[in-house]
Amino acid sequence: xxxxxxxxxxxxxxxxxxxxxxxxxxxxxxxxxxxxxxxxxxxxxxxxxxxxxxxxxxxxxxxxxxxxxxxxxxxxxxxxxxxxxxxxxxxxxxxxxxxxxxxxxxxxxxxxxxxxxxxxxxxxxxxxxxxxxxxxxxxxxxxxxxxxxxxxxxxxxxxxxxxxxxxxxxxxxxxxxxxxxxxxxxxxxxxxxxxxxxxxxxxxxxxxxxxxxxxxxxxxxxxxxxxx
Amino acid sequence: xxxxxxxxxxxxxxxxxxxxxxxxxxxxxxxxxxxxxxxxxxxxxxxxxxxxxxxxxxxxxxxxxxxxxxxxxxxxxxxxxxxxxxxxxxxxxxxxxxxxxxxxxxxxxxxxxxxxxxxxxxxxxxxxxxxxxxxxxxxxxxxxxxxxxxxxxxxxxxxxxxxxxxxxxxxxxxxxxxxxxxxxxxxxxxxxxxxxxxxxxxxxxxxxxxxxxxxxxxxxxxxxxxxx
DNA sequence: TCAAAAGTGTTTGGGTTACACCCATGG
DNA sequence: CCATGGGTGTAACCCAAACACTTTTGA
Numbered sequence: 130x131x132x133x134x135x136x137x138x139x140x141x142x143x144x145x146x147x148x149x150x151x152x153x154x155x156x157x158x159x160x161x162x163x164x165x166x167x168x169x170x171x172x173x174x175x176x177x178x179x180x181x182x183x184x185x186x187x188x189x190x191x192x193x194x195x196x197x198x199x200x201x202x203x204x205x206x207x208x209x210x211x212x213x214x215x216x217x218x219x220x221x222x223x224x225x226x227x228x229x230x231x232x233x234x235x236x237x238x239x240x241x242x243x244x245x246x247x248x249x250x251x252x253x254x255x256x257x258x259x260x261x262x263x264x265x266x267x268x269x270x271x272x273x274x275x276x277x278x279x280x281x282x283x284x285x286x287x288x289x290x291x292x293x294x295x296x297x298x299x300x301x302x303x304x305x306x307x308x309x310x311x312x313x314x315x316x317x318x319x320x321x322x323x324x325x326x327x328x329x330x331x332x333x334x335x336x337x338x339x340x341x342x343x344x345x346x347x348x349x350x351x352x353x354x355x356x357x
Numbered sequence: 358x359x360x361x362x363x364x365x366x367x368x369x370x371x372x373x374x375x376x377x378x379x380x381x382x383x384x385x386x387x388x389x390x391x392x393x394x395x396x397x398x399x400x401x402x403x404x405x406x407x408x409x410x411x412x413x414x415x416x417x418x419x420x421x422x423x424x425x426x427x428x429x430x431x432x433x434x435x436x437x438x439x440x441x442x443x444x445x446x447x448x449x450x451x452x453x454x455x456x457x458x459x460x461x462x463x464x465x466x467x468x469x470x471x472x473x474x475x476x477x478x479x480x481x482x483x484x485x486x487x488x489x490x491x492x493x494x495x496x497x498x499x500x501x502x503x504x505x506x507x508x509x510x511x512x513x514x515x516x517x518x519x520x521x522x523x524x525x526x527x528x529x530x531x532x533x534x535x536x537x538x539x540x541x542x543x544x545x546x547x548x549x550x551x552x553x554x555x556x557x558x559x560x561x562x563x564x565x566x567x568x569x570x571x572x573x574x575x576x577x578x579x580x581x582x583x584x585x
Numbered sequence: 586t587c588a589a590a591a592g593t594g595t596t597t598g599g600g601t602t603a604c605a606c607c608c609a610t611g612g
Numbered sequence: 613c614c615a616t617g618g619g620t621g622t623a624a625c626c627c628a629a630a631c632a633c634t635t636t637t638g639a
Contacts, residue, residue, distance in 0.1 A: 185451075213410075312630065314631085338636080338637055340591085524619090525618070542602085542605095566610055567619090569618060589638095591635075592636090595630105595633095596630085596631085603624080603625095611614105612614090
């Protein structure tokens with residue numbers, strides 16, 4: 130078994146965790162407690178542990194739990210980057226980058242292993258911040274780009290929302306991500322056409338004003354049924 | 358330096374090399390010469406060699422050269438997949454998957470290290486072939502999907518074409534990838550609008566019939582200049 | 586009865602599709 | 613002069629943005 134003898138890269142996972150704060154798309158950063166780049170802000174991340182993680186997704190959950198104190202229900206792989214001298218801790222560094230969406234109201238993050246503090250930074254600001262450790266500014270740029278593209282394609286950001294939500298909340302979330310207002314009527318027509326949300330009959334969100342219909346994410350089966 | 362002590366995954370690169378044969382999108386497969394999956398067809402690939410490769414892109418080129426006898430001018434990362442027991446050669450296998458486009462007329466592939474024979478298979482057929490080694494059928498599915506999406510977005514497949522090409526050749530290539538005819542007029546209007554190709558004034562392709570204007574891929578600068 | 590937010594309808598314009606047509610060339 | 617492929621024009625249609633409007637509720 131000759132293949133086993135090759136040295137393998139120092140393999141890590143990096144997390145671009147995003148949320149919405151005050152109508153703005155924000156990214157989570159942690160202050161590094163150790164070298165390299167000690168004291169600088171970076172994306173939270175951690176080493177792939179082949180003894181602990183059964184696959185990449187499980188690794189993401191473990192890293193999130195260790196570093197942020199919470200699992201990440203909605204995440205997606207963005208890319209893998211690797212080169213010699215990428216990370217001073219090893220000869221050859223490989224990072225697999227993930228983007229996650231979390232609703233801040235439901236999920237609390239708290240600094241865990243090897244992180245001093247966490248902060249939320251406006252996405253566009255973070256993307257331009259060349260003070261960040263490693264190449265994390267560039268990773269954030271692609272995370273923001275990918276997330277905006279998803280919205281343009283009406284691949285909706287359910288990760289940012291609770292299970293049940295109003296169309297107003299959904300629209301406000303999309304507007305926050307894109308950074309521009311959307312037309313209510315057009316937005317709803319698109320939702321209707323593509324059958325991406327499903328009304329929860331009888332359930333409404335009450336508030337100071339007119340109650341709003343609650344919706345949930347449409348499942349594959351819902352879409353299939355209605356298109357027959 | 359405690360991080361170095363963790364065992365790292367058996368890291369490989371897999372190549373979904375695509376081309377056009379007889380107006381059909383095809384994928385390159387190699388017959389495996391060794392265990393695991395000896396004798397079965399698979400995507401060509403190889404181990405990441407941190408002693409040889411300075412980064413992931415360089416690794417792709419080395420693997421392509423070793424296995425196929427040619428570098429790959431146009432390639433793009435698709436995803437990383439990894440889990441325990443993915444590959445019997447190691448406890449934990451990680452594969453970074455790339456898609457490449459090559460023009461068959463210009464580039465010759467020939468079976469190299471650890472490969473018995475190479476064959477070109479129709480993409481849709483390969484995507485459905487559950488006899489392939491590992492999870493390669495699923496990797497091919499996403500490669501095909503991504504490639505078709507690129508064409509829909511007019512992200513053109515210059516990798517399939519020589520440096521200089523006619524609009525007819527370009528359209529035929531797009532049709533081959535999508536598997537359906539395109540309207541010449543609409544196609545050309547889109548090219549015009551988005552300024553993705555540039556005529557080579559004075560250069561024409563002569564043939565049995567009317568000569569055709571030759572074009573080349575428009576550079577970033579071309580687009581910037583004209584939009585001022 | 587007013588403010589605020591939910592929800593509906595209609596018009597308009599841009600962009601794409603589909604189709605028809607003309608042009609240039611070698612045999 | 614015909615077959616073939618390059619190249620152009622136009623009408624129809626679809627989609628989506630923009631805007632105006634009605635409805636429903638709590639205060």
